[in-house]
Amino acid sequence: MLAVKDLRVRFTRYRGLLRRQDMTVLDGVDVDARPGELVAMIGQSGAGKSLFAHAVLGILPANASVEGRMSFAGEPLDLARQRRLRGRRIALVPQAVTWLDPTATAGRQVGWGARAAGRPHGPAAIAGELARFDLAAATARLFPHQLSGGMARRVLTAIATVSQAELLIADEPTTGLDPDACRVALTLLRRLADEGCMVVVITHDLSAVLPFADRVAILHGGRTVEIADARTFRDGQPIHPYSRALRSALPEHGFSAPAQTQASGVAGDGCRHRGECDRASGTCAIPPEWTERGRGQVRCHHA
Numbered sequence: 366m367l368a369v370k371d372l373r374v375r376f377t378r379y380r381g382l383l384r385r386q387d388m389t390v391l392d393g394v395d396v397d398a399r400p401g402e403l404v405a406m407i408g409q410s411g412a413g414k415s416l417f418a419h420a421v422l423g424i425l426p427a428n429a430s431v432e433g434r435m436s437f438a439g440e441p442l443d444l445a446r447q448r449r450l451r452g453r454r455i456a457l458v459p460q461a462v463t464w465l466d467p468t469a470t471a472g473r474q475v476g477w478g479a480r481a482a483g484r485p486h487g488p489a490a491i492a493g494e495l496a497r498f499d500l501a502a503a504t505a506r507l508f509p510h511q512l513s514g515g516m517a518r519r520v521l522t523a524i525a526t527v528s529q530a531e532l533l534i535a536d537e538p539t540t541g542l543d544p545d546a547c548r549v550a551l552t553l554l555r556r557l558a559d560e561g562c563m564v565v566v567i568t569h570d571l572s573a574v575l576p577f578a579d580r581v582a583i584l585h586g587g588r589t590v591e592i593a594d595a596r597t598f599r600d601g602q603p604i605h606p607y608s609r610a611l612r613s614a615l616p617e618h619g620f621s622a623p624a625q626t627q628a629s630g631v632a633g634d635g636c637r638h639r640g641e642c643d644r645a646s647g648t649c650a651i652p653p654e655w656t657e658r659g660r661g662q663v664r665c666h667h668a
């Protein structure tokens with residue numbers, strides 16, 4: 366199991382020699398994933414979703430500092446362990462297909478991933494990996510510029526999963542895909558979860574991922590505001606006002622987003638949503654804790 370508790374990521378930069386600037390980008394991310402489960406992590410662009418992935422993989426830049434607790438398979442996930450497990454037991458499907466090496470064929474790049482993980486990397490093994498993602502054996506001979514967007518994403522997924530990683534984080538796996546290719550990409554990730562992998566799909570597209578997800582984690586303002594069963598988003602009512610706004614904005618609910626959909630948060634102490642929230646009270650001047658509610662968790666005093 367992956368367990369992330371109160372993850373905080375801050376970047377430091379210097380203007381001139383002495384002027385130090387600290388910028389907090391993740392400020393309380395709590396999420397977990399279990400084998401056989403697909404967890405959708407939803408957030409607007411700029412919410413820090415990719416940084417979450419990079420923090421779990423241990424690939425943040427050197428000027429980032431990380432606080433909070435992360436564990437994987439029952440043991441702390443520190444930098445040394447991240448380095449050991451990365452590309453073997455934990456893997457990332459990166460957001461941009463430009464992560465593919467333009468000078469090497471798809472098959473060669475899948476082979477690199479297999480060899481790094483100590484797995485078979487001959488032509489038959491590579492063809493087998495590509496076939497898992499419905500790619501013909503001939504794809505192995507194609508260079509990245511010869512792949513369609515959907516094929517390139519499947520090659521990236523094949524590279525990430527060739528190690529048979531137990532945890533896969535897919536960062537915006539549907540960006541730039543048409544609806545059919547988007548469904549194919551998410552079906553493949555769902556299949557990996559059904560085979561026992563922990564899959565975390567990072568996306569801004571709740572509507573696309575919802576049919577494939579077991580649970581949904583909502584990220585807003587650099588922190589998780591709610592985790593709930595996907596069923597709650599499909600048929601029920603999430604608790605947090607931002608989650609409710611996101612659900613209301615789904616096409617099947619008539620795009621009826623209330624005003625707080627666009628809430629960017631209130632600066633200072635207290636709940637960042639109190640300026641827009643129709644349930645806000647005096648208590649909301651105190652920051653709400655991350656608490657269990659039913660089968661989920663939420664950050665709200667009036668849950």
Ligand code: SF4
Binds near residue numbers: 642644649653664666
């Ligand atoms: S803590 Fe208060 S302001 Fe924040 S979401 Fe809950 S009810 Fe609204």
